[in-house]
Amino acid sequence: MPIHSRSGVGGRIAYYRSVMRPKMTQQQLADAACVSVGAIRKIEQGDRGISDATLESIADALGVDSSRLRSDRGAASTPVHESLPLLSAVLLTHEFPEDGPMRPLDELRIAVAGSERWRLAAQYTRIARQLPSLLAELARSYHQVPARERAEIVTLLVKAYRAADAVAYKFGAHDLSARMVDLMRRIAPEAEDSLLSASVAYVSTETFFAARAHAAGLCALEKALAQTPTPTTPAEVAARGALHMRAAVIAGRASAVSAAQTHLTEATALATRIREGVYHGTAFGPDSVRIHEVSVAVSLGHDHVSQALDVAREWKPPSDLPAERRSGFYIELARAQLWSGKAEHAFESLKVARHIAPQHTREHPWVREDAATLRRLKRADSETLTNFAEWCAAT
Structure with missing residues (x-):
């Protein structure tokens, strides 16, 4: 596997780390890229080479194409x-x-x-x-x-x-x-495992989101809920709670206000029975439900958007939640802030999302849409906003 020399790669890594908003420390970059902080230090100082695999991991953590870090500036295909x-x-x-x-x-x-x-x-x-x-x-x-x-x-x-x-x-x-x-x-x-089946039902909702078939997706989730056992163990509570969270969001997308609120209420009640954690591959607990309160409010839109801002004024996702879920919170919050005329706050939220999970943020269609809107509004530092828009390929 090729090892890149010290000819500028370390310097470019240090540069991109320093221009993140908020700025990433070497330790934060090491944690995000799953390499040692000592390795990051030596790479940036030019004291050691870097393999393709490590370079790609660091690029992922920084949210840039690895080609921007390479000395040969190769093609940008990821x-x-x-x-x-x-x-x-x-x-x-x-x-x-x-x-x-x-x-x-x-x-x-x-x-x-x-x-x-x-x-x-x-x-x-x-x-x-x-x-x-x-x-x-x-x-x-x-x-x-x-x-x-x-x-x-x-x-x-x-x-x-x-x-x-x-x-x-x-x-x-x-x-x-x-x-x-x-x-x-x-x-x-x-597998004859009802919890595994529940996790598949949770994931299957993606197909309905992608097709914008929200009412059908809600029906599918409610059918899955009817098939889950009465929860007694923490894992069973989490499985049922996660399905209610998902159902609340897709009900919001379907403009089914009553169903969205009912499912969110059920998820909230179940979350009080267990600690926040990852169960069968899905994060669930009081913090995850809080994040979904914002998601539901944004999904319902119009008069409900203020509820997302209310949640964010009083609470922020703790750092021990999965990065994908935390970045999703700030992406949803940015949309609520933009719709509420708080363009500067929206841009700050997008930058926080990028800091937490660069790849998730860069590939999210809402980020591209909102960055493009902010760019048209010219409501932030033009150079910084232009760089962000180009980073996420906003048009």
Whole structure:
């Protein structure tokens, strides 16, 4: 794997880190890129080279194309976009996987757990780089393991495809995302796990969001809720609560005010019974419900937008929430602020979202729309706003 020399790469990393708003420390960059702070320090000082993989991880954390950091300034095509055909190909071979390696079950568990952490942290390049081979390996295991191990392999496959789907959906490959969701829905019942099925129902809502079929999506979620067991354990409470959160948002998009408020009330009540955490791959708890209060208010729009501003005046997402969820809060808040005539505040919220999860923010269509609107309004420093708009490809 190529190792880039000290000819300017470290300096460019230090530059982009310093112009982030708010500015990233070396420790924050190291945490976001999953490398040691010592390595960041040495790279920026030019005391060590940097591999392609590390360069891409740092670029992801900074929210810039890796080509901007390379000394040769190569093409700006990102590894995520390049991976989409590979993910499509591996999906096609699920029924008839090619021969290849197959690690023991405990190693596959570790690999899938890593992909779930990357998804929650919005580390999409890491997912794109690792998932095609992992999904192929899991497909081989699915067809070869003894019957007694099939349920766990199905669970691992669903979790891995959920990580791959996050990449497809966030980067606009909605047809590929829908095909992944369809596979998850087909195989999940083999695990005979109602919580796994609930998590698939949660993810499946993406297809309705993408098609703007909000009323149908609400019906699908309410059907899934009817099939979930009466919750007693924390995991069951979280599964049901997450479905109510999702139903509240899509009800808002469908302009079903009463349904949105009912589902949000149910989610709030369930959240009081457990601690905030990640359950079956989905964050749920009091903080997640607070974030969804903002989402519902923005989804309903009009007279409800002020509710999003009210939440934000009193509360901010704690730093231990998944990065993707925290950045989503600020993206939604920015839209509410823009609609309320608070353009400067909206731009500040977008910059906070970028700082938390650059890739998630850059690929979000609302960010592009709102950055373009702010640019037309000329309500912020023109150079800073222009740089932001170009960064997220706002038109």
